[in-house]
Every structure is written in structure tokens, then in C-alpha cells.
Amino acid sequence: xxxxxxxxxxxxxxxxxxxxxACMLLADAGADILRLERPGMPGPPGAADxxxxxxxxxxxxxxxxxxxxxxxxxxxxxQADAVIEGFRPGVAERLGVGPDECLAVNPALVxxxxxxxxxxxxxxxxxxxxxxxxxxxxxLWPMGRAGDVPVPPLNLVGDFGGGGMMLxxxxxxxxxxxxxxxxxxxxxxxxxxxxASLMSMTYSFLNVGLWEEERGxxxxxxxxxxxxxxxxxxxxxxxxxxIERKFYAELLAGLGLDPGSLPDQMDRSTWPxxxxxxAAIFSTKTRAEWTAIFEDVDxxxxxxxxxxxxxxxxxNQARSTFxxxxxxxxxxxxxxxxxxxxVISKPPSAAGADTDAALASWxxxxxRIAALRASGGLGG
Numbered sequence: 001x002x003x004x005x006x007x008x009x010x011x012x013x014x015x016x017x018x019x020x021x022a023c024m025l026l027a028d029a030g031a032d033i034l035r036l037e038r039p040g041m042p043g044p045p046g047a048a049d050x051x052x053x054x055x056x057x058x059x060x061x062x063x064x065x066x067x068x069x070x071x072x073x074x075x076x077x078x079q080a081d082a083v084i085e086g087f088r089p090g091v092a093e094r095l096g097v098g099p100d101e102c103l104a105v106n107p108a109l110v111x112x113x114x115x116x117x118x119x120x121x122x123x124x125x126x127x128x129x130x131x132x133x134x135x136x137x138x139x140l141w142p143m144g145r146a147g148d149v150p151v152p153p154l155n156l157v158g159d160f161g162g163g164g165m166m167l168x169x170x171x172x173x174x175x176x177x178x179x180x181x182x183x184x185x186x187x188x189x190x191x192x193x194x195x196a197s198l199m200s201m202t203y204s205f206l207n208v209g210l211w212e213e214e215r216g217x218x219x220x221x222x223x224x225x226x227x228x229x230x231x232x233x234x235x236x237x238x239x240x241x242x243i244e245r246k247f248y249a250e251l252l253a254g255l256g257l258d259p260g261s262l263p264d265q266m267d268r269s270t271w272p273x274x275x276x277x278x279a280a281i282f283s284t285k286t287r288a289e290w291t292a293i294f295e296d297v298d299x300x301x302x303x304x305x306x307x308x309x310x311x312x313x314x315x316n317q318a319r320s321t322f323x324x325x326x327x328x329x330x331x332x333x334x335x336x337x338x339x340x341x342x343v344i345s346k347p348p349s350a351a352g353a354d355t356d357a358a359l360a361s362w363x364x365x366x367x368r369i370a371a372l373r374a375s376g377g378l379g380g
Contacts, residue, residue: 003030004340008081008175009362011073012036012057013064013097014351015086017155018163018191019114020053023084025168027056028333028342034362036062036073039352039379052330054348060359061352061380069377070096076362077102081178082110082171089119099186109184110174114167116158118190130158133191137162139199146216146223162194219243225274226251226265229304236287237304238294240278250299254290255281352380 005026012023014037027033035054039061062069074097077083083102085092092098092113099111116133117123123136131152134140139157144150167189178184205211205218217223226242242251248265252258255278263270282290287303294301305313311322311329323332326347333342355378359369372378 002340003028003342004337005172006030006340008032009079010034010082010084010171011076011080013073013083013085013087013092014038014059015114017053017086018159018167019084019086019112020051021160021164022112022114022167022171022189023057024053024055025164025333026171028344029337030340030342032361033057034076034358035059035349036064037351038063039350039355049348049350049353051348052328055325055330056343056345057349058346058354058358059349059351059380060355061378063377063379064095064097066375066377067096068372068375072364072368072372072377073097074101074105075364077109078105079362080106080109081175082112084112084114084167084171086114089115089124103184103186107184108178108182110171110178110187111184112167112171112174112187112189114163114189116163116191118193119188130155130163130191133158134162134195137192137196137199138202139195141213142202142215142218142221144215144221146214148215150215157198158191158195162196162198163189163191166194166197223268223271225271225278228275228278230279230282232282232287232290233284234286234288238282238287238290239302239304241300243300247298247300250297251294251301254293254297254299254301257281350380352378355380 008026008031010023010026010031010033012019012033012035014020014035023033023035033056035057037059062073064070064073077097083097085097093100099113102111103109113119115124116128117126131140134152134157137158139162140150140152142150143153167187170187170189174185174187202211212218212223215221219227222228226240226248229237229239231237240251242248245265249259252262263274285293290301291303310316316322320332322329323344324330325344328347330344333344336342356369360366369378
């Protein structure tokens with residue numbers, strides 16, 4: 001069964017990180033995406049097709065500095081529903097495939113743009129990475145323990161949550177608008193904007209005086225004993241998120257504590273001492289023993305699994321949260337659609353590996369492909 005975006009055609013001007021992730025989401029959901037990229041990009045030895053972010057779509061090897069190739073791209077744009085690019089501001093324009101050129105060819109086109117700082121503003125032309133974007137958005141500051149420095153949450157908040165997911169959402173929303181109105185538009189997805197948006201609930205707490213600026217002093221930032229990670233006897237960890245009182249009661253029961261002998265759960269002055277008490281108790285049993293105690297009760301307490309362990313967890317296995325494609329273990333498509341399920345249609349391709357077949361499927365004839373290859377406009 002075709003995914004919900006079956007019939008949608010997208011040109012991806014290949015980038016790294018968040019824009020490929022957005023395209024992976026859209027391609028898993030059924031969009032026909034041509035990934036245009038320079039062939040021969042380096043990767044791990046013997047694994048040119050290693051990057052899972054490039055799955056479910058075909059790779060066309062192009063030289064965007066070749067005018068014949070630019071003419072081809074604009075021709076493809078004429079039959080596309082969207083273009084997605086992740087260059088620095090102004091690069092696509094200098095190559096001749098910016099929004100003005102593409103929308104002139106196809107006025108109903110959605111042109112998705114992924115950057116860290118956005119298309120304008122004082123920092124728009126500056127280099128940066130996830131850590132920098134979430135630093136100025138306010139997202140990095142609260143992440144860390146009391147008395148310690150902020151801890152980067154991998155590159156999940158800027159690159160993928162505030163970047164790739166926001167871009168996929170923006171392009172999908174703009175596609176709905178274009179289908180209804182016949183008018184396309186530019187989607188400016190910036191990781192600073194997206195990661196700031198992810199902080200909306202924190203700003204709600206801040207606005208009503210329920211959030212302390214000091215790290216490790218709040219309910220959700222390891223300040224509370226009932227929202228924390230505790231080490232077990234064997235060096236493993238248990239994650240505790242028993243916020244609601246009924247779940248907290250189950251947590252106390254599992255730990256063998258009498259609620260009547262304890263201070264009120266929400267008395268902040270007792271949180272540090274309660275954390276020490278909880279830590280001492282969790283250190284008396286192994287992760288497996290605590291997992292057995294809590295797995296069938298609503299204590300919001302679960303084992304902390306390494307990425308190599310997560311695919312073997314019984315819940316993940318029951319839902320097929322992870323899958324293996326040609327020997328590569330990876331997360332399955334998400335979210336799930338009841339009538340039009342997403343699928344991983346193909347493993348990642350080496351850059352330019354699908355050039356001829358992919359272009360032919362979009363109506364480019366063999367002679368044109370041969371001429372473009374002879375001019376140096378195509379590779380792979």
C-alpha cells in the first residue's frame with residue numbers, strides 16, 4: 001500500500017543532517033524524491049551507502065556548477081511539488097536554483113529551506129552547528145545538573161527536532177496549501193526558530209513563576225527526586241518519571257518506602273535529601289531486578305537502554321520499532337498510518353548510483369542523459 005505522500009514529487013538538493021532527515025521522513029511516507037548530489041563524496045571505508053538518513057530515495061549525481069545541469073534541475077522542478085535545500089543563505093541563488101528561478105518555472109512549488117540561523121538576521125551568514133543554534137534559542141541553558149555546565153543533548157534538539165522535523169512539517173503544510181490554492185511559497189526552517197518552539201512549555205512555566213533559571217532546580221531538569229536517573233548495583237540505570245501522585249505512590253511501593261513517613265512529594269526543600277535516599281535504594285539491586293519490579297506497574301520507571309539494547313526490548317520488538325534492511329539495523333518509519341503505512345522503500349544509495357534510472361523515471365530521455373554526462377553535468 002502506498003504511503004500518505006504517494007504521488008508527491010520532490011527535488012532534494014543534497015545537504016547534511018537535518019535536510020536529509022526531513023527528506024527521509026517524507027520519502028518513507030511515500031514521496032518520490034530525487035536526491036541530487038555530487039558523486040564521490042567520502043564515507044566510511046567500504047560503505048558508501050552507510051548513511052541511513054538517505055534511505056527510501058534515489059541518488060542522482062550532478063554538478064550544479066554546470067549550466068546544462070542547472071537547466072535540467074529547472075526542468076525537473078517544473079514537474080515537482082517541492083524542492084528542499086540545506087545550503088547557506090544565498091548559495092542556491094548563486095547556483096541558479098533559488099526560489100525565484102524555481103517558482104518562475106512552477107508557481108505552485110513549495111520551496112523548503114533548512115538553515116541553522118534562518119535566511120536573514122545578523123547571524124544568517126555565520127557558520128554554526130546544533131550546539132550553537134540551541135545555545136541562542138534558550139534550549140541548551142536548562143540542560144544539565146545543578147552546579148554543572150549545560151550538556152548538549154547530542155544533536156537531537158537543533159538538527160533533528162527543531163530542524164528536520166520542523167522542515168518536514170512546514171513542507172507538508174505548504175503542500176496542502178499549494179494543492180488547495182495553486183500558489184506555492186518558501187518555507188524558511190531555521191534550527192534556532194525550531195528549537196525555540198520546542199521550549200514552549202518551558203516558557204509557560206517561566207511566565208507563571210514555576211521555572212527556576214538555575215539548572216537542576218526544576219521538576220523536569222533533574223531537580224526533583226521523582227524525575228531523575230539512578231544508578232543500579234551493576235552499573236546500569238533506571239529512569240524515573242513519577243510526576244503524578246498516583247504514579248509516585250507506585251514508585252514508593254516498589255522502593256519499599258512508607259508514604260506516611262516521607263515529606264510531601266512537591267516540597268522542593270526536601271528534594272535533594274530525597275534524591276540521596278532514592279539513589280541509595282536503587283544502588284542495592286541490579287537494573288534487571290528493578291526492571292522486574294516496575295515493568296508491570298504504573299510507576300513510570302523504566303530501564304535506561306543503550307542504542308544497541310533498545311531494539312531487543314520487548315515493547316520495541318512487539319511494535320517493530322526497529323527494523324533491519326540489508327543487514328543495517330535502523331529505526332522504523334514514524335509516525336504510523338493506519339490506511340497508508342510508511343515503508344523503507346530502499347536502503348541508502350551511494351552518491352549518483354541511481355542517476356540514469358531515476359532521471360528516466362522523471363521523463364528524461366536516454367539521449368539527454370547521455371549528452372549531460374558527456375558535458376560533465378552528470379556523474380555516478
